[in-house]
Amino acid sequence: MSVTSTAEQEQAPPPSSSRSWSRAWTDIVEGARQRELWGHLGWQDIKQRYRRSVIGPLWITLSMAITAIGLGLLYSQLFTANIPTFLxxxxxxxxxxxxxxxxxxxxxxxxxxxxxxxxxLPAPLTVYALRLVWRLTLMFAHNLLVYVVIVVIFWSDLTKSGYLITSGGDPQPGIGWSILLAIPAFALLAINGGWVAILFGIISTRYRDVPPVINSLVSLVFFMTPIVWTPDILTTRISGGGGSDWKILIAELNPLFHYLQILRAPLIGNTQSWHHWVVVGGFTVVGWALAFVAMRNYRARVSYWV
Incomplete structure (x- = not known):
């Protein structure tokens, strides 16, 4: 057999019979069941990244602490915010x-x-998406050490009912039993991470220009998301004619704001709003539906595209 014919066979698309809803569903279910595989791969990713480091994965925690504290102190001065609650x-x-x-x-x-x-490796494609989510979950757990230290230091300020983050901002209820909502909130974020990895992974495998575009967009969206600024700044600091309701849309029309808020609000005792959960729930359903369609149509083509 000639080299040309062999190459053509490798690039040939899979038969149309591989496009079935049952096979896509089986891939997702079997991938979720193989916890030992994606769990081991995700943990190995962390160990491999810091294998020759003295403090190992603690660099994740240290880098997060330096970034958060440095920018927190800077922006607290720019917005005349209270450091014990803004940090x-x-x-x-x-x-x-x-x-x-x-x-x-x-x-x-x-x-x-x-x-x-x-x-x-004859494994479901979902395994690789769960590998990513598990690796990021481990990194999230490391970063939570920074949160624990910060909360312990400013416990009296964060548990005070009616505390303010910025001068003239909205009063917050303070940390209470609502902190338990952080558990289902993170679970919902992880579930969304699954469909994002599957859907964006398939699209990027076919179109290699997508990753740099996503990278650039994420950098832009960071500044448009209330991370180093609070939503009430839009109404208390930005001047303009007419009412102020339209200004809050800058944050509300950003889907990532709702994902951020369902987890951040309970962790620091901010006001909970049901509409954040509704928005995230809606994106979860739509996202997994799109990922399921992508798995059904292109799951068998991924091995030819990589």
């Missing part, structure tokens, strides 16, 4: 953002970065 706000914002941006940016590399395994 935890920024710190938790960075921790949650790090997880979300990781799902978006690294999600585009889900299958490209696992080319060798995909071609030689």
């Amino acid at each position: 935890p706000y920024v710190t938790v914002g960075f921790i949650v953002w790090n997880f979300m941006s990781g799902c978006l940016i690294e999600g585009t590399d889900t299958f490209i970065g696992n080319e060798g395994l995909i071609k030689h």
